[in-house]
Amino acid sequence: xxxxxxxxxxxxxxxxxxxxxxxxxxxxxxxxxxxxxxxxxxxxxxxxxxxxxxxxxxxxxxxxxxxxxxxxxxxxxxxxxxxxxxxxxxxxxxxxxxxxxxxxxxxxxxxxxxxx
Amino acid sequence: xxxxxxxxxxxxxxxxxxxxxxxxxxxxxxxxxxxxxxxxxxxxxxxxxxxxxxxxxxxxxxxxxxxxxxxxxxxxxxxxxxxxxxxxxxxxxxxxxxxxxxxxxxxxxxxxxxx
Numbered sequence: 152x153x154x155x156x157x158x159x160x161x162x163x164x165x166x167x168x169x170x171x172x173x174x175x176x177x178x179x180x181x182x183x184x185x186x187x188x189x190x191x192x193x194x195x196x197x198x199x200x201x202x203x204x205x206x207x208x209x210x211x212x213x214x215x216x217x218x219x220x221x222x223x224x225x226x227x228x229x230x231x232x233x234x235x236x237x238x239x240x241x242x243x244x245x246x247x248x249x250x251x252x253x254x255x256x257x258x259x260x261x262x263x264x265x266x267x
Numbered sequence: 268x269x270x271x272x273x274x275x276x277x278x279x280x281x282x283x284x285x286x287x288x289x290x291x292x293x294x295x296x297x298x299x300x301x302x303x304x305x306x307x308x309x310x311x312x313x314x315x316x317x318x319x320x321x322x323x324x325x326x327x328x329x330x331x332x333x334x335x336x337x338x339x340x341x342x343x344x345x346x347x348x349x350x351x352x353x354x355x356x357x358x359x360x361x362x363x364x365x366x367x368x369x370x371x372x373x374x375x376x377x378x379x380x381x382x
Contacts, residue, residue: 195372
């Protein structure tokens with residue numbers, strides 16, 4: 152299995168620009184999670200989906216952030232407009248309900264976003 | 268307010284000795300406790316977990332202990348090896364009955380194994 156795939160691996164953009172991060176979960180997984188890692192706040196959950204439906208988006212910091220999952224094999228996290236404080240590493244993770252309740256999540260390699 | 272605290276940002280241990288990483292949590296409703304390991308420029312990888320109905324779980328060199336009354340979790344690595352040098356995250360979850368939930372992470376402990 153290829154694991155969780157994220158693109159791009161690095162993104163540098165200017166303040167005010169739109170940024171789109173992409174994720175392909177592990178085939179057959181029915182949960183998809185977006186996390187953000189910063190020095191100040193550590194790893195924090197932004198939003199997660201079950202069977203392509205958003206379940207909890209309470210971690211999304213502002214209306215500038217939006218996430219979609221149009222099908223079981225693709226999700227996007229969009230920031231519009233981007234700000235320097237959005238600079239962070241963004242991780243996508245997926246999991247499968249039938250692995251049991253331990254909620255073992257498989258993480259992608261992350262996208263390092265720098266907003267100048 | 269942090270729900271999961273890892274009070275040691277870093278820990279240095281000699282190769283072959285025991286590494287003990289600690290984690291405290293605030294909410295007694297958490298059901299499941301996990302440890303993740305992270306190397307630079309990679310995503311976290313699952314290491315070991317324990318449910319609230321147990322107080323110990325072993326997997327090879329790794330053992331997780333849970334003290335529910337103290338709301339304290341620890342990870343023991345015996346013996347420590349150079350490849351264990353990484354950042355270790357404690358994570359907690361509530362099983363909502365119908366499926367998975369997002370994880371709440373501590374800020375991590377950087378474990379350095381000295382040769």
